[in-house]
Amino acid sequence: MTAPSTAPAPPSPAKKGSRWIEEWDPENEAFWNEKGEKIARRNLLFSVLSEHIGFSVWTMWSVLVLFMGPEYGLTPADKFLLTSMVTLVGAVVRVPYTFAVAIFGGRNWTIISAGLLLIPTIAAFAVMEPGTSFSTFLWTGLLAGIGGGNFASSMTNINAFFPLRKKGWALGLNAGGGNVGVAAIQLIALAVIGASGGPRVLLGIYIPLVAVAAVLAALFMDNIASVKNDTGAAVDAAKDAHTWIMSFLYIGTFGSFIGYSFAFGQVLTNQFGRTPLQATYLTFIGPLLGSLIRPVGGRLADKYGGAKITLWNYVAMGAATTVLVVAGMQKSLPLFVTAFVVLFSLTGIGNGSTFKMIPAIFQTKALAEGLTGEDAVLYARRLSGASMGLIGAAGALGGVGINLAFxxxxxxxxxGTGAFVAFLAYYAICFAVTWAVYLRRTAGRVTASSSVSEAKPQLSYAEV
Structure with a gap:
């Protein structure tokens, strides 16, 4: 079997339909300023909306388990297992969702993926009552995992719309707006619980919102014809060591964000004896700040380099986790919540900086291969888009590990103190990997004017 080609994918054949864009060149500043930026921002807006609803549906069980009192017959271990399995499905479906964009088109797949969210929402509405077996809750919860896939397809789609110089901001804003869906469903749950409503009221609110997201995607989004399905890109991305190095680092940032989002409320109720209402008053703060600050992480990475921001962010995450260990041992709820909220914010910064690194890494590799201009752009877009699905899936798997550790x-x-000690060790390893791979060697950086013959054997990625 011959190895797949690493050359840029050939142009896609023309697509029929008014929502297909046949020519797209965001790196051309004249094109970008004339019409590209307006189109890209419009697609970003409605991509964020769909991904936002997807995150809410994916993480709805982190809230639903708080509604499930003793009458439901579930132990704390049962609830952690349930949320772990929901996270697992969300991680796995990110891989096919990544390539669905190239098969169906970004707009078309956004419509489909948004519509699919009706399945887990309606199913949960049907079974959410005391007396339902744990296995039924588990299988119903697994359906909610498809909401996690919306992130991968949305990021792959938006990656194609923006030029490299704006990817950190655009991808950070896209992901951050989606991540806010975690805090949104917790805030709505707070209002529902405060009004003495049940879990079906919460689900009834989201069913029409899902339909709205699908309709708006159909009305206002576009497909890019040149984003052509390329199975070779998936193979090439999977063979590239940087895909798996970045997956490891993204587990530390996004895996922490999504894992803590599912687990925070349960930790408060089980370790500190908070009621569901008391826990919900606190749980939304961390995911909200972690989501809103993600574009800041991308913007900082655009300015200073993603590797540098990621490195020092892991130092801060380690410090916050150390405080959590101390707070847990001293049973100090104020200190614990404060440190947890800070840690959430740091995961958001790290999410933004790591995803900025991905396209920059492959752009650097393209230049090292001797590619220039449009060829280098296509190479980087092809492999970065394919790798994002794998990296996103790996990051979500980190959320499974978080919940199983708890x-x-x-x-x-x-x-949860034992789990936090394990997380602290992981962050220390992530710091070491970031420094060793992306910051330790500063000589031999490949610039746009370098030829492949001038490239040193060891490239520097200090500015990715």
Whole structure:
């Protein structure tokens, strides 16, 4: 079997329909200023909306389990297992969702993926009552995992719309706006619980919102014809070591964000004895700040380099986690919540900086291969788009690990402190990997004017 070509994918054949864009060149400043930016921003807006609803549906079980009191017959371990499995499905479906954009078109797949969210929402509405078996809740929860896939397809789609110099901001804003869906469903749940409403009221609010997101995508989004399905890109991305290095780092940032989003409320109720209402008053703050600050992480990476921001962000994450360990041992709820909210914010910054690194890494590799101009852009877009799905899936798997670690920690020690010690060790390793791979070597950087013969064997990625 011959190895797949790493050359840029050939132009896509013309697509019929008014929502297909046949020519798209965002790196051309004249094109960008004349019409490209306006189109890209419009697609970004409605991509964010769909992804936002997707995140809310994916993480709705982090809220629903708080409604499920003793009458539901579920133990804390059952609830952590349930949220772990929902996270797992969300991670796995990110891979096919990434390539669905190239098969169906970004607009078309946004419509389909938004519409699919009706399935888990209606199913949860049907089964959410005492007396339902744990296995039924588990299978119904697994359906909600498809909401996690919307992130991968949305990021792949938006990556194609923006020029490299604006990708950090655009991808950060896209992902951050989607991530806010975690805090949004928790805030709505707070209002529902405060009004003495049940879980079906919460689900009833989201069913029409799903339909609205699909309709708006149909009316206002576009497909880019040149984003052609290329299975070779997936193979090439999977073979590239940087895909897996960035996956490891993204587990530390996004895996922490989504894992803590599912687990925060349960930690408060099980370790600190908070009621569901008291826990919900606190749980939305961390995901909200972590989501809103993600574009800041992207913007900082645009300015200073993603590797540098990622490196020092892991230092800060380690410090916040150390405070969490101390707060847990001292049973100090104010200190614990404060440190957790800070940690959430840091995961958001890291999410933005790591995703900025991905297209820049492949752009650097394109230049090292001797490619220039449009050829380099197509190479970088092809492999960065394919790798984003794999990296996004790996990051979401980190959320599974977070919840399983909490489950084991509560079973073994009766608190989450043991899990936080494990997370601290992981962040330390992420710091070491970031420094060793992307910042340790500063000589031999490949510039736009370098030829492949001038490239040093070891490239520097210090400015990615």
């Amino acid at each position: 489950r084991q920690s509560f079973l073994s020690y009766g608190s």
